[in-house]
Amino acid sequence: MVRYFLFLLVLITILIVSIAGLRDYSFLPHKTKRPPIEIFPDMVRQAKVKAQSPSDFYADGRGARSHVDGTVPVGYSAPESSAQASEGVATMGSPYNVVIFSGKQDYADTGKVGTNWGNGLPFNATMATLERGRERYQIQCAVCHGATGGGNGIATKYGLVGVASFNQQRIREMNDGEIYNTIVNGKNSMLGYGSVIQVPDRWAIVAYIRALQRSQNATINDVPATERTALTGTNASASTIAPAKQ
Amino acid sequence: MSNFFPKWANWLPLQLLVCGLVIGAPITLGIWYYFTPKYTRVGYQPDQPVPFSHSLHVKQLGMDCRYCHSFVEVAGHSNLPATQTCINCHGQGRILPNSPRLAAVRDSWETGQPIPWVQIHRLPDYAYFNHAVHVNRGVSCYSCHGAVNEMSVVYEAESLSMKWCLDCHRAPENFLRPPSEIFNMNWHPASSSEQRELGTKFKEEWKINPPVSCGGCHH
Known part of the structure; x- marks a missing residue:
């Protein structure tokens, strides 16, 4: 009897292991489409709305609500405090925690002065602004516009057409406000990026695009005198560098 | 008797x-x-409404995590992208505008209804994890989500159990990275001793003192 019992026990163990499988060891990966079993489900799933979750409470079934006109979301600066907000932008560094609610109608939010596109940044650009602009540019813009703004990002290799190069005369002469507006609302086949890029970042990107444009149309005279020898040292002479960069 | x-x-x-x-x-x-x-939990790999390949978009195209998960640095919740983020490249006249694999994206774009993505990494509702705090202080996406850049279909790579959280909270020097490499899924320390050396440096410089009391995550 003992023998049968032990036999049964071993059989059941083998059965369970073969059905349940092993944990995720590399030699026997355990991948499953089954939702995870929650063994002690007490309070694991609570009747509260979490970010980007559905909710039966609202008619449209969404937990996320868009903000009501005339209100400011929690954690955002009120439109009145634009002067303070701009100061915060000027000194922003990383980690980045200045978030401006883009509900205002002044130049910093619309890129417009009156009915025309304005020029210049609404705050003083520092090296940190440009670094921030480069980071954001590489995340959001370089996919299509390319790392140097030549309109030759990776997406164009997969069939995206009509991507503008920032080095063309039209965009080099374009007002900062219009570039800002293009980031926010898009243009032609480009959709707006206003919902994913915060106000100060949009201006930081404008500043970085200006830097890219300068870098792509630079002459030897743009290089600081102290650095020129380093450049000419590796190349033949200054005169051959200037046309090559055009 | x-x-x-x-x-x-x-x-x-x-x-x-x-x-x-x-x-x-x-x-x-x-x-x-x-x-x-x-x-x-580990190995949970559900079918998604759109067969989006992280491997293709991140490894092959070199896109940054934050192109889609745009608020991970400023919000506790790492957001899924809006449908518009897909349409930026996959709309009419753009890349693969009529692919049947993108049907759910097009439907969502036309109707305004969200794409019903299946959530994979789900903490219990009584644990409060903040993405922004972690990615701004040296914890990479890789540390919790694994090599997502290698996954054509995302699965849960780590257990996300409380013990697993505490392993790092008690010894963060084993995981902290340079701030520039947080979103670089290909960055790996040359050796575990180099990792500890770097991690100890960051831990001291940034005064990292992760909570190990209950109230740190359950509040």
Whole structure:
């Protein structure tokens, strides 16, 4: 009897292991489409709305609500405090925690002065602004516009057409406000990026695009005198560098 | 009275003990092995409404995590992208505008209804994890989500159990990275000693003191 019992026990163990499988060891990966079993489900799933979750409470079934006109979301600066907000932008560094609610109608939010596109940044650009602009540019813009703004990002290799190069005369002469507006609302086949890029970042990107444009149309005279020898040292002479960069 | 218990009853306690061990041990081992997120959560790989490949977009195209998960640095919740983020490249006249694999994206764009993505990494509702705090202080996406850049279909790579969280909270120097490499899924320390050296440096410089009390995550 003992023998049968032990036999049964071993059989059941083998059965369970073969059905349940092993944990995720590399030699026997355990991948499953089954939702995870929650063994002690007490309070694991609570009747509260979490970010980007559905909710039966609202008619449209969404937990996320868009903000009501005339209100400011929690954690955002009120439109009145634009002067303070701009100061915060000027000194922003990383980690980045200045978030401006883009509900205002002044130049910093619309890129417009009156009915025309304005020029210049609404705050003083520092090296940190440009670094921030480069980071954001590489995340959001370089996919299509390319790392140097030549309109030759990776997406164009997969069939995206009509991507503008920032080095063309039209965009080099374009007002900062219009570039800002293009980031926010898009243009032609480009959709707006206003919902994913915060106000100060949009201006930081404008500043970085200006830097890219300068870098792509630079002459030897743009290089600081102290650095020129380093450049000419590796190349033949200054005169051959200037046309090559055009 | 002396014949009340038969002779074999002398062995009964021992037999019961052995029997209990023989049955109890496999049950205990089974629970120890299977009743843990290491088994119940790791490897969860559901079908998604759109067969989006992280491997293609991140590894092949070199896109940044934050192109889609745009608020991970400023919000506790790392957002899924809006449908517009897909349409930026996959709209009409753009890349693969009519692919059947993108049907759910087009439907969502036309109707305004969200794409019903299946959430994979789900903490219990009583644990409060903040993405922004972690990615701004040296914890990479890679540390919790694994090599997502290698996954054509995303699965849960780590258990996300409380013990697993505490392993890092108690010794963050084993995981902290340079701030520039947080979103670089290909950055790996040359050796574990280099990792500890770097991690210890960051831990001191940034005054990293992760909470290990209950209130740190359950509040």
